[in-house]
Amino acid sequence: MTDGDYDYLIKLLALGDSGVGKTTFLYRYTDNKFNPKFITTVGIDFREKRVVYNSRGPNGSPGKAFKVHLQLWDTAGQERFRSLTTAFFRDAMGFLLMFDLTSQQSFLNVRNWMSQLQANAYCENPDIVLIGNKADLSDQREVNERQAKDLADKYGIPYFETSAATGQNVEKAVDMLLDLIMKRMEQCVDKTQVSDTANGGSSGKLDSAKPEEKKCAC
Amino acid sequence: MACEFNLNFLKELEREAVLEVLYRDQMVRKTEEERIRKLKLQLQQLRWKGARNVNHEYQERSCARCQKSLGLLMNRGAVCNGCSHRVCSECRVCLNPCLWKCTVCYAHGDVKVKAGEWFFEERAKKYPGEAKGCRLTIRLLCGLWICDHGNFKTANILCFLTLGISHLQELGQSKSFNKSVENLVLSLTTHIKKISKSQNDMADRRLLTTDYGQNVERRKQRRSQSDTAINITSRVSILLYNITSSPTSDAVFCDGRKHGSLYSLNSTCTESGNFGKANVTGEIEFAIRYIFKACILEICIKGCKNLAYGEEKKKKCNPYVKVYLLPDKSPRSKRKTAVKKSTVDPEFDETLKYKIEYSQLGSRQLQISVWHAGALKYRVFLGEVVIPLAAWNFEENSMQLFNWYQLKPKQHLKPSAELTNWLFHMINAPVSGKKDPGVPNCQLQVMIFGAKNLPMLRSAGMPNSFVKGCLILPDQAEVKRKSPVLKKEAFPQWKHLFVFDGVTPPQLQQSCLHLTVWDKSSFSSSDQFLGGAKLGAEESLGSADPVPPSVLQWQEVLRSPNTWMDFTLVLHSNKENFKS
Ligand SMILES: Nc1nc2c(ncn2[C@@H]2O[C@H](COP(=O)(O)OP(=O)(O)OP(=O)(O)O)[C@@H](O)[C@H]2O)c(=O)[nH]1
Ligand SMILES: [Mg+2]
Ligand SMILES: [Zn+2]
Ligand SMILES: [Zn+2]
Numbered sequence: 001m002t003d004g005d006y007d008y009l010i011k012l013l014a015l016g017d018s019g020v021g022k023t024t025f026l027y028r029y030t031d032n033k034f035n036p037k038f039i040t041t042v043g044i045d046f047r048e049k050r051v052v053y054n055s056r057g058p059n060g061s062p063g064k065a066f067k068v069h070l071q072l073w074d075t076a077g078q079e080r081f082r083s084l085t086t087a088f089f090r091d092a093m094g095f096l097l098m099f100d101l102t103s104q105q106s107f108l109n110v111r112n113w114m115s116q117l118q119a120n121a122y123c124e125n126p127d128i129v130l131i132g133n134k135a136d137l138s139d140q141r142e143v144n145e146r147q148a149k150d151l152a153d154k155y156g157i158p159y160f161e162t163s164a165a166t167g168q169n170v171e172k173a174v175d176m177l178l179d180l181i182m183k184r185m186e187q188c189v190d191k192t193q194v195s196d197t198a199n200g201g202s203s204g205k206l207d208s209a210k211p212e213e214k215k216c217a218c
Numbered sequence: 219m220a221c222e223f224n225l226n227f228l229k230e231l232e233r234e235a236v237l238e239v240l241y242r243d244q245m246v247r248k249t250e251e252e253r254i255r256k257l258k259l260q261l262q263q264l265r266w267k268g269a270r271n272v273n274h275e276y277q278e279r280s281c282a283r284c285q286k287s288l289g290l291l292m293n294r295g296a297v298c299n300g301c302s303h304r305v306c307s308e309c310r311v312c313l314n315p316c317l318w319k320c321t322v323c324y325a326h327g328d329v330k331v332k333a334g335e336w337f338f339e340e341r342a343k344k345y346p347g348e349a350k351g352c353r354l355t356i357r358l359l360c361g362l363w364i365c366d367h368g369n370f371k372t373a374n375i376l377c378f379l380t381l382g383i384s385h386l387q388e389l390g391q392s393k394s395f396n397k398s399v400e401n402l403v404l405s406l407t408t409h410i411k412k413i414s415k416s417q418n419d420m421a422d423r424r425l426l427t428t429d430y431g432q433n434v435e436r437r438k439q440r441r442s443q444s445d446t447a448i449n450i451t452s453r454v455s456i457l458l459y460n461i462t463s464s465p466t467s468d469a470v471f472c473d474g475r476k477h478g479s480l481y482s483l484n485s486t487c488t489e490s491g492n493f494g495k496a497n498v499t500g501e502i503e504f505a506i507r508y509i510f511k512a513c514i515l516e517i518c519i520k521g522c523k524n525l526a527y528g529e530e531k532k533k534k535c536n537p538y539v540k541v542y543l544l545p546d547k548s549p550r551s552k553r554k555t556a557v558k559k560s561t562v563d564p565e566f567d568e569t570l571k572y573k574i575e576y577s578q579l580g581s582r583q584l585q586i587s588v589w590h591a592g593a594l595k596y597r598v599f600l601g602e603v604v605i606p607l608a609a610w611n612f613e614e615n616s617m618q619l620f621n622w623y624q625l626k627p628k629q630h631l632k633p634s635a636e637l638t639n640w641l642f643h644m645i646n647a648p649v650s651g652k653k654d655p656g657v658p659n660c661q662l663q664v665m666i667f668g669a670k671n672l673p674m675l676r677s678a679g680m681p682n683s684f685v686k687g688c689l690i691l692p693d694q695a696e697v698k699r700k701s702p703v704l705k706k707e708a709f710p711q712w713k714h715l716f717v718f719d720g721v722t723p724p725q726l727q728q729s730c731l732h733l734t735v736w737d738k739s740s741f742s743s744s745d746q747f748l749g750g751a752k753l754g755a756e757e758s759l760g761s762a763d764p765v766p767p768s769v770l771q772w773q774e775v776l777r778s779p780n781t782w783m784d785f786t787l788v789l790h791s792n793k794e795n796f797k798s
Contacts, residue, residue: 004253007332043236046243071246080227087354093337122341188336189327
């Protein structure tokens with residue numbers, strides 16, 4: 001299914017306790033379907049989706065559209081796979097940290113997941129979106145929105161309440177994460193584009209052509 | 219560093235599930251690599267467009283990018299901050315209101331972003347030395363392989379393993395890590411051999427060449443199509459693929475023993491490692507024959523006499539005979555008789571068999587060793603006989619009789635330089651444009667994998683080796699090919715494809731392929747010859763000498779459409795005999 005006709009390969013990874021709905025969430029996102037059955041994930045898995053990302057100019061003007069190939073890693077929440085799953089954190093560019101709105105415990109564990117991320121992700125402060133899932137089960141809710149928002153604010157990350165069952169906010173949450181990553185990428189790149197300039201060139205051989213030309217820039 | 223994951227906590231089915239995922243991931247990575255390669259190529263082309271212009275610059279002022287001429291006062295262009303070239307206003311890309319770059323410098327940055335380099339750079343800050351590629355995948359693979367005791371089962375896994383090879387080279391850093399990778403490769407090549415033997419089809423060639431980009435579905439498709447494909451283009455494919463273990467890889471196995479399951483792969487090394495020794499006495503009686511119809515080599519082991527006691531003090535001896543068809547020392551090559559209890563004059567009366575092409579025998583040696591099986595896994599070496607089959611005349615009846623052979627102490631065979639893992643592939647495909655229905659043109663492809671045990675010529679260090687291929691046609695015309703130079707490697711792995719096309723099968727019948735390995739000299743002096751091997755028709759025919767194996771191998775190759783075959787090509791040091 002993968003052909004190379006895209007501009008960026010972006011790797012996201014979903015993590016969180018077992019049963020919070022990571023697999024179901026990703027399935028909703030990629031296939032727009034809901035699976036009510038619980039089949040716990042063995043170790044790791046991933047799904048793919050091709051999306052179009054519209055970049056925006058500095059003043060909010062519409063920029064270019066890019067084809068993005070998303071590789072969405074799904075990890076097992078079960079403790080026994082931990083050594084395997086955390087090893088994959090390092091390869092991901094952004095994270096969907098999920099808990100179950102109907103399980104206080106899964107919310108409490110968010111802190112642990114955060115420290116796992118800090119230890120194992122590609123950098124100290126990677127892009128993360130906090131997701132409270134199963135918003136459709138309002139009668140069983142154990143975590144209120146305020147609590148979750150506060151925690152997200154503390155970490156300085158966005159928070160979404162989603163439902164893989166209804167599809168509510170699923171796309172929004174992923175889009176947000178993608179946006180964060182693309183912004184970070186632009187920043188990193190601007191830095192290198194500018195620093196390339198400072199170092200006086202990046203394209204090897206051509207530099208030696210005419211040193212005296214350098215002085216007479218207009 | 220820990221060289222591989224401990225994945226013992228996974229159950230067998232779970233391991234397969236994980237492998238399956240890794241396999242799919244590898245597909246994604248492959249596509250990505252290909253995409254990046256194309257991007258870089260485009261960038262290179264863009265650069266070239268400008269570079270051509272450099273020469274003109276003194277004569278006329280022109281834009282370094284589009285070559286439009288620039289005026290002295292009007293439209294005089296400006297110098298790019300990135301590359302210091304003067305470019306016209308059209309060949310600039312604005313990054314922000316006060317910074318612009320020329321199109322090439324911009325494209326350079328753009329490729330870096332699109333290749334995701336920002337991510338690898340960021341990651342390298344936190345994990346210095348982290349390879350960009352699929353290091354994790356390989357680590358996992360090793361881990362899985364170890365808990366699986368070297369037994370991968372499903373076809374998926376095999377494909378995947380093959381995909382893995384292409385990345386093994388990036389893992390040069392850690393010694394211990396390399397070892398497990400090497401073990402893995404050995405095991406996987408064994409498996410590949412098995413499937414290629416059993417399936418003999420075109421898809422498997424793809425498995426082994428550098429084109430690892432196919433997915434399982436496509437493989438399946440190809441498999442079902444391959445029959446018709448062969449009919450249409452009447453392809454002939456040959457695989458020369460040899461797994462030989464050198465003394466160095468033996469060492470690898472010995473070291474790998476701590477991983478528990480590794481040593482099952484290669485017991486010859488564990489034997490010499492921590493196994494008991496007895497004085498070698500006595501003789502062994504056996505006969506060797508070759509059943510031409512069935513392509514089976516038979517070793518009939520009659521018995522032994524006057525063996526030494528395996529455990530001298532206890533006067534204990536439970537002998538058995540083990541045979542390897544060298545140079546293959548993998549378990550695939552191992553045959554054993556039953557263990558006889560408490561005797562130094564055992565009678566075995568067992569026939570051990572190998573399915574092998576006759577043409578391959580010339581490069582093989584039979585290693586027939588006698589062992590004492592003690593309590594638990596204690597083994598004692600009682601002696602061995604090594605028979606080079608090149609000198610064996612299988613057509614001569616007297617050679618098939620039983621004979622007694624003196625048992626000898628372990629022989630340390632001096633390794634000969636070898637071209638390893640050569641992949642030969644010939645396609646008989648009609649070339650469009652040429653209309654000669656009777657004699658289709660064909661293509662000979664030779665995949666050069668690597669070589670080992672190359673002679674050391676330099677006082678300081680490893681050779682910078684490369685391979686020349688020279689196909690000598692019947693009219694003495696020579697078609698030459700050359701591989702890139704691999705710097706400072708004792709066991710170079712070129713993985714380079716030679717393609718000889720526009721030849722016909724009858725032409726090939728009388729052609730000869732000379733493969734030579736060279737050490738590239740760093741200065742102007744000429745390159746040093748490291749060794750050469752030949753395949754094909756000998757120039758001087760008609761002598762009474764036995765037909766050399768290289769000729770038989772070549773004929774076998776031409777005669778056997780769609781079969782994979784493996785030969786070992788031993789390198790010879792007489793430079794004069796080779797054309798390059
Ligand atoms: N009602 C409702 N059920 C959900 C929702 N998301 C997931 N579920 C159900 O919750 C159960 C667990 O979902 P999974 O996606 O398998 O959980 P997981 O996080 O992948 O679990 P592990 O793979 O063990 O880590 C399944 O039965 C899902 O159908 C949701 O938004 N609403
Ligand atoms: Mg799951
Ligand atoms: Zn221009
Ligand atoms: Zn420039």
